[in-house]
Amino acid sequence: MIADLLLAAAILAVAVASILARRTFTAVALFIAYGLLLSLAWVRLSAIDVALTEAAIGAGLSGVLLLGAVRRLASRAEAPANPPPGAAMTVLIGIACACVAAALGAVILLLPEPAPSLAPQVAANLPTTGLGNPVTGVLMSFRALDTLLESAVVLLAVICVWSLTPDGGWGGAPGAAQPILGDGPLLLLARILPPLGIVVAVHILWVGKDAPGGKFQAAAILAAMWLLPWMAGLVAPPRIAARWLRLTVAVGPVVFIAIGLAGAVTEGAFLAYPPGWAMPLILVIEIVLTASIAVALALLVIGPPVPEP
């Protein structure tokens, strides 16, 4: 019980410090600490799958994404287009936000006592999917449409980010040129960590069938393991005009839709798995989706191509 109070207080303290920080870099460093603490909070809420995702995406990829932006924006004095609100206005905004938080808190306190839950239904139908992990079962079978739409959203995000390429830069290698600092330690890490990370990612993907784990967490780790050598300047990202790159990013959702349509033909319902075939089909989708989303997440963090001035 004390641990929960301590954890909650620590998260709130880091969150407040993060938005009040003077320098953007400090705010992002605090945000990474916030991501780490949040994944511990998810463990206390006994949602281990979400803890894995929050650790991989919240603390890892989001932090590195914002750090990259801080580095590229640090070189120019950022002229604030609109001046910060005055003291009175800030207090007013503070009160309004406190009201929103209080209202949400009241909702939490007034939740219906026999908490409505779909757990029994999931438990009843899980054996049909042949999976042991209920969250993976929901993701891949009962709510497979959400997962399909989500992988499509990731694909769309890649298209949108690439569409921000300044003219003349189209087709080039994505992302700004990484400064080759000749940092010994970074090069060391960029050579040692990726192989380990790939083994961990495969382990988490495979274990995801019966225990917390799964494809999004594995994809985030794989993306991180590609970004590390890119940051160290060891690996030049492929040109976005490269056909195989576009194919890899698109193959995940395409395979998912194809299997969904096949289900519609044979079983009469989109995304329905023929009985007995659920497990192998889900496995195929998971593996293809992991590779596709890993590449997509990495490309999202790398960003659009930036032509040298």
Added chain:
Amino acid sequence: MAEFLLVAALLVFATVVAGLLRVLRGPAVADRIMAAQLLGTGGIAALLLLGAATAAPALADVALTLALLAAFASVAMARTAPRQEKGGEPRE
């Protein structure tokens, strides 16, 4: 035995949260990075102890992911940190 591990997990977490003050207060940029890394390591240790106490092997996977990603984030932070001027606050 399990209670001992739970108490140990709580203690490790409490010390690491105390270390968090360095993140909030640390004048130099390097202090914040170090404190964030300590937070990562402490979180991993607390998770391992909690996992051993409640016999939940899945927590070791979370600790493994945290170890990988905390390393990744720490390196990114160390690389992006503004250079330290002569003793003063580094410019924005």
Added chain:
Amino acid sequence: MSATLFGLMGAALVGIGLFGMLVRTQVLLRILSFNLLGGGIFIVFGAVARRGAGAGFGGDPVPQAIILTGIVVAFAATTLAVALVLRLAANQDRS
């Protein structure tokens, strides 16, 4: 009990994130506050899922799966926001 505590913490995070988005003028800090806000909402959702525990699961798996999807989509939105900010900054440089 811990679910309610974390639910209230999530509600407070929503307030903090909203405050950060409205008060801070640096664009990156606004994007960061947006992520704090998102994290808070997911925690509120997670507290509800925790209360729905049953049938041998530590929490109701359906909202947990949806939160998982939400985290990935929020990350995709954040990458797009950062890409827009960087492109704007590059344009300001050129003009």
Added chain:
Amino acid sequence: MSLLADVFTIVAVLAGLVFFIAGTAGLLRFPDTASRLHALTKADHLGLGLIVLGLLPRAGGMGGALRLLAIWGLVLVSSAAVGPMVARLTRGPEGRE
């Protein structure tokens, strides 16, 4: 036999805890960044290392033990890489004398 394992676990975890507390205290109390870095690496390496050693007998079989050692190895490698980079930050450019 299991009593011996339990005693070993308790002793090792307590020792790890001591290093964590000492490392964190060092991080908070020491005057300049370099000495704080020194304190931090102690907490990182030895604190976690001893806790991992303490938990080894309780880890389920070979797989669990391997995973624990992998975690410790990862933290060692990452703090070995981040340490010099952070130190170089405090030295600034002239740190390369």
